[in-house]
Amino acid sequence: MAQNEPSARPRRSDATRTAILAAARERFASDGYERATIRSIAKDAGIDPSMVMRYYRNKEGLFAAAVEFDLRLPDLSAVPRDGVGRALVRHFLSVWEEAEVLKALLRVGVTNAAGAERTQEIFKEQLLPVARTVCPDPAEAPERAALVASQILGMALTRYVLCFPPAVAMSRDDLVHWLAPTVQRYLTEEAGAPVAPAPGNG
Amino acid sequence: MAQNEPSARPRRSDATRTAILAAARERFASDGYERATIRSIAKDAGIDPSMVMRYYRNKEGLFAAAVEFDLRLPDLSAVPRDGVGRALVRHFLSVWEEAEVLKALLRVGVTNAAGAERTQEIFKEQLLPVARTVCPDPAEAPERAALVASQILGMALTRYVLCFPPAVAMSRDDLVHWLAPTVQRYLTEEAGAPVAPAPGNG
DNA sequence: ACTGTAGGCCAACGGGTGTTGACACCCCAT
DNA sequence: ATGGGGTGTCAACACCCGTTGGCCTACAGT
Structure with a gap:
């Protein structure tokens, strides 16, 4: 969803990465920051908690990556x-x-x-x-x-x-x-x- | 503030109780539920964490007591x-x-x-x-x-x-x-x- | 076929949490 | 004076957290 990075060759771990992000978004959305634990997110994504740390450094980094997205606003110059x-x-x-x-x-x-x-x-x-x-x-x-x-x-x-x-x-x-x-x-x-x-x- | 209980004689610990409630409200308001720890609330109130448990059973009970109050709404039948x-x-x-x-x-x-x-x-x-x-x-x-x-x-x-x-x-x-x-x-x-x-x- | 490297798991650390029980103190009623 | 219950402290438990390092595995480049 948020990986239109042009010059980034596909890595073997891309599936895992996106799974982590998806699980993180869901957990953050339903539980908030404190109760959305890395362990639970990792379990949802079907991988080990340590992978989250490897790919996103720490919980802050994971959150930053999870909420980095572009919600494209509609072109309002077209509407009256x-x-x-x-x-x-x-x-x-x-x-x-x-x-x-x-x-x-x-x-x-x-x-x-x-x-x-x-x-x-x-x-x-x-x-x-x-x-x-x-x-x-x-x-x-x-x-x-x-x-x-x-x-x-x-x-x-x-x-x-x-x-x-x-x-x-x-x-x-x-x-x-x-x-x-x-x-x-x-x-x-x-x-x-x-x-x-x-x-x-x- | 929220102790208009008529048939409750004043106890020696009333000062402590209200101090705990005041600290709890402040912490819950500024930190949210998870980050407002019983230890920090107790420290703000200047007493031991175990007192909080004695007077309010557990964290849930403390929160319930802290947000039990009557915000009196104005008499709106008087305004046009x-x-x-x-x-x-x-x-x-x-x-x-x-x-x-x-x-x-x-x-x-x-x-x-x-x-x-x-x-x-x-x-x-x-x-x-x-x-x-x-x-x-x-x-x-x-x-x-x-x-x-x-x-x-x-x-x-x-x-x-x-x-x-x-x-x-x-x-x-x-x-x-x-x-x-x-x-x-x-x-x-x-x-x-x-x-x-x-x-x-x- | 061999090797380096990235992907993945496991076990553990240090710290913080809610919660508990045992122990000291002080005040009041007798 | 002397109990006894309310008030408070201390130390600890069991658990969960974020985070780390070591180890195994499987794929990719040569």
Whole structure:
């Protein structure tokens, strides 16, 4: 999946390597960083724990390799400006359900510093460019991207990690119906008045 | 904090007990379930690890005791129907910043089953009643509450756990300005057409 | 056919974990 | 004064973790 390295001749151990990575992604996604032990990952991959160390140095290296992937974002310059929210929500829902990498990133990021950093990077690379081209004032792009991230990650959290029953039960179309306008507003709504300092309600 | 038990005479060890709970909340909030070790909690509380076992049986019991608290939700029958979103967002932001319990719940819930369950309960007890009294069709309350939870938890995640810089930098008023309309819409917007099955965009 | 090397397994180390039981202390009721 | 139970410490257990080094095996290049 993540081995488009051009100048790397196929090695005899490639099967093992990918098996390890697949098992690692699954374990990290379902157990988090601490509980995903090298021993369990090795057992899933059908090899000895020491092989993991040989190929990826240590647990950190394994994690780094497991979450190194390119989730290709859709070409948003093609969709109309007021369809960006819908397109983004659809895209992330797809990625989240077909690959467990994002789940791993989310679970690990909560406990592990490296995971949190990588999650930040992913969303910076994914969302910031979109926000910059779509939102009215590019200077506001970081804030707007963070707002979008909060809703996207929040839904992923409640649906795929915490498994709130209603969130799990909702159809993908329902989710798009509800979240798309939120994302759209975060990205494109004019900022307007400087926040209107609360009438009196504490 | 959580000892309003009426018929419990003060024990000589109350100071130790509360010290343990405070240390536990802090550690669970900052480290998550696995990395928050009983030894470290005991050291923070200035006592021996075995005392933790004596007073709370085991690590599970300690966690259960540490996250047993009542976050009193504001009286939402007093606020106008179209101010519910703002009131909710304000309330949760306050709770999140002044008590580390919710942070602990969030961090632990991602890795630990008991934590996830407790998080579900909290939000069911907090949000469902509000949704039931506020949303147009009470039968939709669970879905709407889950949507609200996704945005509230999502912001807590990006701001307090993953620490996305823009999310951390935003002022509380800014957050209310952006999130309140979202929450308001999730709670009160008429559902309208049955989701409109996507014009063609795949 | 021979040999070097990469792929793989096994056993072990050192350290940290939750948890337990035995032992000292102090305070209070008698 | 004298028990006795609540409060606390110490040392240890059994287990699991990440990590290491040595050894065997099988393939590839000559």
